[in-house]
Amino acid sequence: MITGGTGFDITSRLPSEIEKCNYDWSLYPNANQSIVWFSRGCIRNCPFCVVRQKEGYIKPVKPKNLNPNGTWIRVQDNNFFANPKWRDAVDQLVEWNQPVDLQGVDVRLFDDEQGEALKRLKFHYPIKIGWDNPRENLDEKFEHLIEYIHPRRINCYVLIGFWSTEEEDVYRVNHLWEDFKIDPYVMPYDKSDRYQKDFARYVNNKILFKTRSWED
Numbered sequence: 001m002i003t004g005g006t007g008f009d010i011t012s013r014l015p016s017e018i019e020k021c022n023y024d025w026s027l028y029p030n031a032n033q034s035i036v037w038f039s040r041g042c043i044r045n046c047p048f049c050v051v052r053q054k055e056g057y058i059k060p061v062k063p064k065n066l067n068p069n070g071t072w073i074r075v076q077d078n079n080f081f082a083n084p085k086w087r088d089a090v091d092q093l094v095e096w097n098q099p100v101d102l103q104g105v106d107v108r109l110f111d112d113e114q115g116e117a118l119k120r121l122k123f124h125y126p127i128k129i130g131w132d133n134p135r136e137n138l139d140e141k142f143e144h145l146i147e148y149i150h151p152r153r154i155n156c157y158v159l160i161g162f163w164s165t166e167e168e169d170v171y172r173v174n175h176l177w178e179d180f181k182i183d184p185y186v187m188p189y190d191k192s193d194r195y196q197k198d199f200a201r202y203v204n205n206k207i208l209f210k211t212r213s214w215e216d
Contacts, residue, residue, distance in 0.1 A: 115148030
């Protein structure tokens with residue numbers, strides 16, 4: 001057994017022959033999804049994130065073999081549209097003709113061309129965007145995005161506990177839902193902190209979040 005990964009050693013790497021080999025989907029006979037990367041790394045270097053340290057600057061990679069029993073595809077790219085070959089990635093997803101789950105869409109990069117590309121895809125889960133910095137006004141980008149994608153097909157990760165106050169956290173989650181009908185999903189930076197843990201539980205329980213205020 002080889003133990004590694006971010007939780008053990010961020011500098012550890014698998015042998016190249018293991019990294020390059022195809023997936024053995026027979027190990028997971030009940031899996032109904034495929035997992036692919038079209039890129040590794042990221043153009044950003046956010047101080048709370050280990051991606052640049054672990055994977056470096058963004059670079060295209062060739063996706064591996066799909067699950068023969070899969071009915072949908074999880075796209076694990078950290079920053080899908082920052083990949084210089086994202087157009088080829090969209091063409092490939094269209095050719096595969098399965099619903100997709102996009103894990104990382106950088107709304108700060110969003111433009112009309114990307115919007116038209118998203119309209120070509122079928123979605124298994126909502127796309128994931130982020131609003132990490134409360135001092136960054138993304139209203140125009142949110143408005144632009146929902147011109148192409150219905151808000152119910154968008155989730156927005158909201159980082160708390162790193163460089164935001166409680167007031168800024170409450171404002172962001174309420175602003176996303178009340179003004180754009182985009183579901184926020186709170187990501188606590190420190191899960192051992194009582195406030196961060198409680199606020200995440202409140203917002204991420206949609207029945208509670210949409211019927212009671214945080215003050216209540």
